[in-house]
Each structure stands twice: as C-alpha cells, then as structure tokens.
Amino acid sequence: xxxxxxxxxxxxxxxxxxxxxAVLLRPVSLRVEPGTCTVLRGPNGAxxxxxxxxxxxxxAPTEGAVTLDGRPADERDPWTRDAxxxxxxxxxxxxxxxxxxxLVLVDATWGRDPDTCADRVEEALARFGVExxxxxxxxxxxxxxxxxxxxxxxxxxxxxxxxxxxxxxRLDDDRRARLADLVRERCAGGVTVLMAxxxxxxxxxxxxxxxxxxEDGRYP
Amino acid sequence: xxxxxPPAGPGRERLRxxxxxxxxxxxxxxxxxxLYVVYVVSILAGLYGFTVLRALVEVxxxxxxxxxxxxxxxxxxxxxxxxxxxxxxxxxxxxxxxxPDLAWVDLVVASPVDRRLALREAWLLPWxxxxxxxxxLGGVVGAALWGGGAAGPVTAVVGLVGGGGYGVLLALVxxxxxxxxxxxxxxxxAAAAPALAVRxxxxxxxLGLEGLRAHSARSSRLxxxxxxxxxxxxxxxxxxxxxxxxxxxxxxxxPVRTVVARDVLGLRRQPVLLVAGGALVVAGSSGLAWxxxxxxxxVLGAAVAVLVWQGGVGVWAEGLRLLGDTLxxxxxxxxxxxxxxxxxxxxxxxxxxxxAGATLAGWSAVADPDGGTxxxxxxxxxxxxxxxxxxxxxxxxxxxxxxxxxxxEAGPQVLVVWLAWPVVLxxxxxxxxxxxxxxxxxxxxxxxxxxVVVVAVGALSGLASRALSRAAxxxxx
Numbered sequence: 001x002x003x004x005x006x007x008x009x010x011x012x013x014x015x016x017x018x019x020x021x022a023v024l025l026r027p028v029s030l031r032v033e034p035g036t037c038t039v040l041r042g043p044n045g046a047x048x049x050x051x052x053x054x055x056x057x058x059x060a061p062t063e064g065a066v067t068l069d070g071r072p073a074d075e076r077d078p079w080t081r082d083a084x085x086x087x088x089x090x091x092x093x094x095x096x097x098x099x100x101x102x103l104v105l106v107d108a109t110w111g112r113d114p115d116t117c118a119d120r121v122e123e124a125l126a127r128f129g130v131e132x133x134x135x136x137x138x139x140x141x142x143x144x145x146x147x148x149x150x151x152x153x154x155x156x157x158x159x160x161x162x163x164x165x166x167x168x169x170r171l172d173d174d175r176r177a178r179l180a181d182l183v184r185e186r187c188a189g190g191v192t193v194l195m196a197x198x199x200x201x202x203x204x205x206x207x208x209x210x211x212x213x214x215e216d217g218r219y220p
Numbered sequence: 221x222x223x224x225x226p227p228a229g230p231g232r233e234r235l236r237x238x239x240x241x242x243x244x245x246x247x248x249x250x251x252x253x254x255l256y257v258v259y260v261v262s263i264l265a266g267l268y269g270f271t272v273l274r275a276l277v278e279v280x281x282x283x284x285x286x287x288x289x290x291x292x293x294x295x296x297x298x299x300x301x302x303x304x305x306x307x308x309x310x311x312x313x314x315x316x317x318x319x320p321d322l323a324w325v326d327l328v329v330a331s332p333v334d335r336r337l338a339l340r341e342a343w344l345l346p347w348x349x350x351x352x353x354x355x356x357l358g359g360v361v362g363a364a365l366w367g368g369g370a371a372g373p374v375t376a377v378v379g380l381v382g383g384g385g386y387g388v389l390l391a392l393v394x395x396x397x398x399x400x401x402x403x404x405x406x407x408x409x410a411a412a413a414p415a416l417a418v419r420x421x422x423x424x425x426x427l428g429l430e431g432l433r434a435h436s437a438r439s440s441r442l443x444x445x446x447x448x449x450x451x452x453x454x455x456x457x458x459x460x461x462x463x464x465x466x467x468x469x470x471x472x473x474x475p476v477r478t479v480v481a482r483d484v485l486g487l488r489r490q491p492v493l494l495v496a497g498g499a500l501v502v503a504g505s506s507g508l509a510w511x512x513x514x515x516x517x518x519v520l521g522a523a524v525a526v527l528v529w530q531g532g533v534g535v536w537a538e539g540l541r542l543l544g545d546t547l548x549x550x551x552x553x554x555x556x557x558x559x560x561x562x563x564x565x566x567x568x569x570x571x572x573x574x575x576a577g578a579t580l581a582g583w584s585a586v587a588d589p590d591g592g593t594x595x596x597x598x599x600x601x602x603x604x605x606x607x608x609x610x611x612x613x614x615x616x617x618x619x620x621x622x623x624x625x626x627x628x629e630a631g632p633q634v635l636v637v638w639l640a641w642p643v644v645l646x647x648x649x650x651x652x653x654x655x656x657x658x659x660x661x662x663x664x665x666x667x668x669x670x671x672v673v674v675v676a677v678g679a680l681s682g683l684a685s686r687a688l689s690r691a692a693x694x695x696x697x
Contacts, residue, residue, distance in 0.1 A: 056550055058548070058549075058550065075550070075551075076692070076693050078556070081551045082554075084550065085550070085552075086550035087550075088549075088550060089549070091546070091549055091550070091552055092542070092545040092546040092549055094482070094486070094542050095456065095459065095461070095462055095542075096462045096485070096486040096489050096490060096538070097470065097482065097485070097486070098466055098469075100469060100470075101469065101470040101482070101485065104469070104470045104471065104472050104478065105470060105478060105479070105482055105553065106552050106553055106554075107472055108472040108473065108474060108475055108478035108479075109475045109478065109479070109553040109554040109555050109560070110475075110553075110554035110555075111474075111475055111554060111555075112472070114471070114472035114473060114474065117471075117472035135466040135467060136466070137461065137462055137463065137466065139461045139462075140461075140463075153552055154552070157551075157552055157553075157554070158554075163550075
C-alpha cells in the first residue's frame with residue numbers, strides 16, 4: 001500500500017521455544033529497527049518459522065521475551081493484530097470468493113473508503129502480476145499463482161510490521177526480483193519487515209541485515 | 221455384477237499376482253474388515269435398535285394409531301428415504317463407492333488389465349456392505365414392528381427383503397453419481413449414468429484413471445479428517461468446488477455489511493445450499509406448526525422438527541464456519557472476531573426467520589389456528605432461531621477434540637460425541653423451548669414456560685459466546 005507508516009521496533013531477547021521437551025528454537029536475540037528489513041537464514045529445522053511465530057505473537061516463548069515497540073507480542077492483543085501482517089503459511093481463504101472478492105472483504109473490514117475500493121483492489125492484484133486472475137476462485141490457481149495471491153492479500157491489509165516465511169517459494173526468477181523490490185518499497189514506506197528466506201538474490205536485494213538462525217544456538 | 225463380457229483369463233492371473241505382491245498371501249483383509257463391520261452393526265442393531273424400537277412401538281404405537289399419525293409417519297419416512305437416495309447420488313460425485321488404494325490405481329488399474337476386473341473387488345465391497353447392512357436394519361425394523369404388535373410376521377420378511385433392496389438401490393445410485401462426475405465421462409453423458417450403473421461392469425469400465433485417483437485420495441483424506449476430528453478438512457473434502465457466478469463482485473459496503481454481503485454472495489454462488497437449507501427449514505417449521513397445534517403431538521415430533529431446523533440453519537451458516545477456519549492464523553481482516561461472528565450470523569438467522577415465518581404464515585392461513593397457537597408460533601420461531609444459531613457458533617468455534625479421542629479404546633466414541641455435541645445441544649434446548657411454548661398454547665401457565673425458554677436460550681448463547689472466546693485464543697500455547 002502507498003503512504004508511510006511508523007514501523008514497529010522488534011526486540012527478541014533470548015527467546016526460545018520448546019514443546020513437550022522438543023526444542024523448536026534455541027535462545028536467540030534480535031533487534032529490528034523500524035523501516036528496515038531483516039532476513040532470517042539457516043538450515044531447515046533451525047527455528048526460523050518458530051521465531052517468526054513468536055514475533056507474530058501467535059505462540060508464546062518458553063523462555064526470554066519478544067516485544068513490539070516495548071509491548072509483549074501477543075496476537076490476542078488488538079494492538080498486535082492491528083500492527084502485524086504475516087504470511088506464515090497458507091492463509092485460510094474462502095472457497096466461495098474470487099481473488100478480487102477476498103481483497104474487497106479485507107479492504108472493507110479495515111474501514112477504507114468503499115468508493116475507491118475497486119481501484120485499490122485492481123492495483124493490489126497488479127502489484128503481484130495477478131490482475132488477470134481477479135475472477136478466479138482460489139482452487140483454480142497454480143501453486144505459484146496461489147503464492148502470489150497470498151502475498152497480495154498479506155500486502156493489502158494495513159500493517160506496521162510485515163512477517164514473511166519464505167515468501168519466494170514457488171516464484172519464478174522475475175517474480176522473486178519483483179518481491180525484493182516490493183519489500184524495499186514497503187520498508188521505504190516505514191514498515192518493518194522480518195522474513196525467512198533461502199534465496200541469496202532476494203536476500204541481497206531486500207535485506208538491511210541478515211541473521212543466521214543456528215540449530216545449536218551458538219551465536220557469535 | 222453383471223457379466224457384460226467374459227473376463228480375460230490372463231487378466232485374472234495378473235490381478236492375483238498383483239494382489240499377492242501388494243498384500244502377501246493373506247490378501248488385503250478388506251473382506252474380513254467388512255465382515256467385522258456387518259457383525260458390529262448386527263450386534264448393535266439387534267441388542268439396542270430392536271429393543272428400543274420394539275419398546276417404542278409398544279408404548280406409543282397404539283396412541284399414534286389412535287391419533288391418525290401412522291400414515292403421516294409413513295409419508296415422512298418415505299420422503300426421507302427418497303432424500304437419502306438423492307443425497308447418495310450427489311455424494312457419489314465427490315466420493316463414489318469405487319475407491320481402491322492409490323497404489324492399486326496407479327499400478328494395476330493403469331495397466332492393460334480389463335478395468336472391470338481391476339475394479340471388481342473395490343465395487344463389490346461397498347455393494348455387499350450396503351446390501352448386508354440394509355438387510356440387517358430392514359430386518360430389525362420389521363421384527364420390531366412385529367414384536368411390538370403393530371404388524372404381523374410377514375413384516376419381518378418384508379423388512380429383510382426391502383432393506384436389502386434399498387441397499388442395492390443405494391449402491392447403484394452411488395455408483396451412478398461417481399460415473400456422472402467422472403472427468404473422463406465425456407464419452408458417457410451424465411444422463412446415461414443411471415443406466416450404466418444398473419450394469420456395473422460397464423460402469424466400472426467407464427471410470428477414468430484421473431477420477432479414480434481423485435476419489436481414492438479424497439477417501440483417504442476424508443478418513444483422516446474423521447479420525448483426527450477435523451471438521452474443516454472434512455467439509456473442504458466433501459464440498460464441490462465453487463465455479464458459479466465468478467463475475468458477480470463483492471462490493472465494499474463498510475465492515476459489517478460487506479461481511480453480510482459475502483455470505484449472501486456465497487449462497488448465490490451455491491444455490492443448492494440456499495434451496496437445501498430452505499427445504500429443511502420449511503420441513504422443520506411444518507413440524508413445529510404441527511407440534512404447536514396438536515396437544516397430542518409427541519415430544520419426539522418436536523425433537524425431529526428442531527433437528528431438521530438445525531440442519532437447515534447449518535447449511536446457511538457457511539460464513540460462520542469459514543470464520544472458525546481462520547481463527548489461529550494471523551489476521552487478515554480488520555475489526556474484532558466477535559463483530560465478524562455476529563455479522564456472519566445475520567444471513568442464517570435472517571433467512572431462518574424469513575422462511576419459518578412464511579411457512580407458519582401459510583399454515584396459519586390454511587389451518588386457521590386459534591390466537592394462542594399463533595402467539596406461540598410468534599415466540600417459538602425466534603427462540604428456535606436463537607437456539608440454532610448458538611449451536612452453530614458452538615460447532616463453528618470448537619477447538620481440538622479432547623485427548624481421549626486419540627486413545628484407541630475410546631477414541632471413536634469420544635469423537636462421535638464431540639462431533640455431535642452441538643446438534644445434541646440444539647435439539648435438547650430447542651425441544652425444551654418448543655414443548656413449553658406449545659404447552660402455553662394448550663393452556664399451561666405462561667410464566668414458568670417463559671422462564672424455561674429464557675434459560676434454555678440464554679444458556680446456549682452463553683456456551684456459544686464462550687466457544688468463540690476459547691477458539692480465538694486456543695492456538696496460543
């Protein structure tokens with residue numbers, strides 16, 4: 001979305017997550033300044049997705065703390081929900097709505113002007129190159145198109161912190177480059193971005209900082 | 221199984237070899253499993269079904285006969301039987317009777333072996349199962365009618381034969397649905413599906429690989445969803461993909477009205493849901509009218525009316541279930557979950573009031589009931605709508621099944637109770653409310669009845685609100 005937003009400052013202080021003795025994330029610390037993009041890298045199973053879920057506040061750390069602008073990250077808190085847009089897996093979509101309908105619904109529930117809704121929807125779909133699919137239902141998309149639609153949905157809602165888990169998945173080279181541009185554009189608008197990414201080109205183009213999440217929890 | 225063409229000898233040998241390779245000398249065990257299912261159904265039907273049904277016939281049969289309820293009951297049962305046939309036909313398009321393992325589809329059905337032979341066992345299993353279960357259940361019903369003194373011994377024989385015949389009909393209609401929905405079915409127009417199904421051999425040859433793979437995979441996923449207690453996965457697998465009305469656009473009308481418009485658009489794109497829900501609410505409202513007008517109407521009649529009502533409202537409440545699906549994932553929509561849930565309740569609640577109101581108004585114009593009965597109907601309809609909506613909330617916003625459901629000893633029973641819980645709540649609270657309101661129409665004091673209705677509706681609403689609150693935070697461990 002156009003315009004500027006006051007990005008969220010993310011602070012992760014020794015946060016770790018374990019479930020029934022299984023360690024999902026060893027203690028990690030991280031600070032992401034407003035309007036910057038930090039990319040999480042690391043081997044499969046290192047805990048990148050878990051770290052993103054902690055920052056999104058959809059799960060709580062078993063030790064340490066995660067704060068957003070000094071407040072505990074907790075999805076139950078309306079403040080967190082207002083601030084954080086996240087793509088941490090396929091969002092639950094409506095099987096009886098087309099792509100354009102989904103965006104209209106998101107637009108309306110955030111209280112935007114109904115008179116200009118159609119323009120915003122068209123622009124949002126065009127931003128990810130799926131404007132020609134506006135009248136498709138979600139089950140009619142290829143896996144790459146579905147990923148682009150999920151990105152468009154996540155981008156469409158207002159946010160001050162954007163969390164993305166491997167957003168480059170299933171995208172071709174051109175779309176990956178476009179994704180990196182859009183991340184930079186979002187940061188330039190003031191939004192904080194934290195994402196896990198395995199693509200070195202996207203990382204190089206989008207990241208202000210890179211954190212290697214380590215399986216052994218040993219950080220320099 | 222009709223013998224349209226003589227089976228090829230080498231084909232049978234190849235199938236035996238494939239069976240041996242895949243399952244060893246013991247075979248797949250599918251027939252043993254079927255035998256066990258029929259055994260369990262027979263035991264349960266004989267021990268509990270027969271006992272309860274015979275007692276019911278003995279106790280209420282003479283009264284129903286005196287009140288002239290036997291013929292309406294027969295008509296209702298006949299209509300239900302026809303509805304089941306129609307539903308089975310529809311179900312066949314999504315999950316037909318012929319669903320061999322994926323490995324069998326890919327390795328054997330895809331080979332040059334005669335497809336009729338390759339699919340023979342996969343078809344004979346459900347065919348035999350339906351005939352066996354139909355025979356047992358028909359026999360139990362016939363025997364209960366005989367034992368309860370409502371009919372002679374011939375009824376038991378008629379029940380056995382009729383049940384078996386109904387099983388055959390269901391199996392063939394189910395197969396017809398699968399043939400009609402097969403992606404390779406261009407060569408066999410849907411209209412030919414029933415004729416094909418009467419000759420199963422030809423029908424099996426008409427099934428394409430792609431359709432068989434889809435049905436087989438879906439069958440596995442449906443089974444997994446049932447075992448895991450995952451109503452969302454169950455619903456998504458069972459539902460047909462929406463393709464209608466893609467040019468109809470959702471318009472932004474503000475936060476609440478857009479959500480309501482979303483639900484309306486969903487029903488326009490799936491008119492079968494609109495019609496099915498309407499038919500159920502009309503049927504339930506007709507039952508309600510009868511219960512309110514007839515002092516002799518049994519409590520069972522009120523319970524059935526509420527059950528049918530609940531089914532109709534449930535068909536219209538897709539929006540609530542979709543909201544339930546999104547809980548636990550990062551929010552895309554603005555505003556509170558409670559506001560969204562209330563907005564999603566507008567369409568099912570409004571339609572229920574509208575359709576039930578129209579049905580009862582029509583009944584009122586025809587039957588000309590007294591003022592007390594009309595007043596009872598005016599109270600009963602909104603009370604029932606509130607009860608059914610609250611139960612829909614409980615169903616849409618339930619979280620994971622209890623851990624007991626994962627234990628092999630008690631798992632299936634716990635899962636069944638967990639899945640049926642919202643319906644049980646609706647039927648219990650709704651029946652209580654309807655019976656009390658009907659009592660007032662027939663001269664019972666108003667205040668105790670009003671208290672019961674308020675408590676029933678209030679208690680269920682409280683449970684619904686609690687279910688939403690729990691579901692909204694349940695994911696955060």
